[in-house]
Amino acid sequence: MKKLIADIHMHTLVSGHAYGTIREMAAAARAQGLQLIGISEHAPGIPGTVEPFYYLNLQVIPKCLYGTEILHGCEINVLNTGKLSLEQKYIDYLDYAIAGIHTQCYQDEGREKNTTNLIACIKHKKVFFVSHPDDDHTPLDYERLVQAAKQYHVALEVNNSSLVKKEQRPNCYHNYRTMLALCRQYQVPVIVSSDAHDPSWVGRFDLAYDLLEESGIEDALILNNSIEKLKQFMGIPAGSL
Numbered sequence: 001m002k003k004l005i006a007d008i009h010m011h012t013l014v015s016g017h018a019y020g021t022i023r024e025m026a027a028a029a030r031a032q033g034l035q036l037i038g039i040s041e042h043a044p045g046i047p048g049t050v051e052p053f054y055y056l057n058l059q060v061i062p063k064c065l066y067g068t069e070i071l072h073g074c075e076i077n078v079l080n081t082g083k084l085s086l087e088q089k090y091i092d093y094l095d096y097a098i099a100g101i102h103t104q105c106y107q108d109e110g111r112e113k114n115t116t117n118l119i120a121c122i123k124h125k126k127v128f129f130v131s132h133p134d135d136d137h138t139p140l141d142y143e144r145l146v147q148a149a150k151q152y153h154v155a156l157e158v159n160n161s162s163l164v165k166k167e168q169r170p171n172c173y174h175n176y177r178t179m180l181a182l183c184r185q186y187q188v189p190v191i192v193s194s195d196a197h198d199p200s201w202v203g204r205f206d207l208a209y210d211l212l213e214e215s216g217i218e219d220a221l222i223l224n225n226s227i228e229k230l231k232q233f234m235g236i237p238a239g240s241l
């Protein structure tokens with residue numbers, strides 16, 4: 001498998017339960033040999049996360065720190081209404097959005113309705129990724145999800161932190177195996193993320209890497225082994241720094 005050189009899902013101090021600054025995350029990324037990172041704070045719905053006003057001023061942050069390119073996203077909650085937990089006027093300031101279910105602000109409604117709610121959110125133009133679709137606390141119909149990801153141009157994440165904390169994510173290995181087999185079948189792209197909440201986790205892909213190797217998924221379907229491929233997927237012009 002080709003080396004992974006970008007990590008688009010991580011959190012800094014402002015997410016309320018993460019412990020690094022943007023600069024510390026960028027320095028860690030550099031040390032790990034990453035060329036690009038995306039900072040993706042939690043949207044409203046997660047206790048202690050930043051006010052959305054934060055996103056209006058992202059432009060003041062250098063686009064490159066310590067030789068690592070910086071993008072700005074947000075991990076936006078899927079709500080039980082099938083809506084995203086961040087208003088459009090803030091989403092407009094992001095390079096990309098990740099949609100994800102978090103039990104802090106979502107109540108399980110069963111496999112079919114959970115899937116329907118998630119699919120409703122990935123129709124949004126700025127959503128290019130689904131975070132950690134792996135946990136039987138909020139089960140998903142992978143056949144429907146993978147087909148919808150294809151239709152709405154969204155990549156499905158293999159989240160290394162979920163694999164590390166697998167006791168807290170029931171059935172996550174099994175669910176990822178199901179998902180990856182379907183991604184191969186339908187040729188749906190995959191993104192591998194650290195979901196780092198501390199600089200020491202940036203670029204940590206070890207367990208996801210093993211799982212992807214086992215799945216036999218082709219490098220062409222993995223977005224973050226090429227900056228050009230990743231940016232093209234998000235509609236960001238190459239060399240846009």
Ligand SMILES: [Zn+2]
Pocket residue numbers: 075100102131132
């Ligand atoms: Zn998450």
Ligand SMILES: [Zn+2]
Pocket residue numbers: 009010011075131195
């Ligand atoms: Zn996250």
